[in-house]
Amino acid sequence: MKYLTIVLSITIVICLAVVAAVSFHSVSEIHYLKTFYPGHFSVSDAAYASVVELVKVLLVAFPLVLIVIVCLFLLRLLNQSKK
Secondary structure, three states: OHHHHHHHHHHHHHHHHHHHHHHHHHHHHHHHHHHOOOOOOHHHHHHHHHHHHHHHHHHHHHHHHHHHHHHHHHHHHHHHHOO
């Protein structure tokens, strides 16, 4: 039981770290585009780039969020079975 709790907790931490890393990369990419094209990068271009990056983050984050939810549910079941 304790081993399973540790594995589930580590899985949650890894999933959250991956989501954070992908989000940070997307913000960095938008910032890079702004510095690379300073004269040609308008506000609407920044908005379109933000939408593209949001879609990329959601595509990566959605399965990981589902994994986190399942792990939290399993941790709850394990804690209830101990009582």
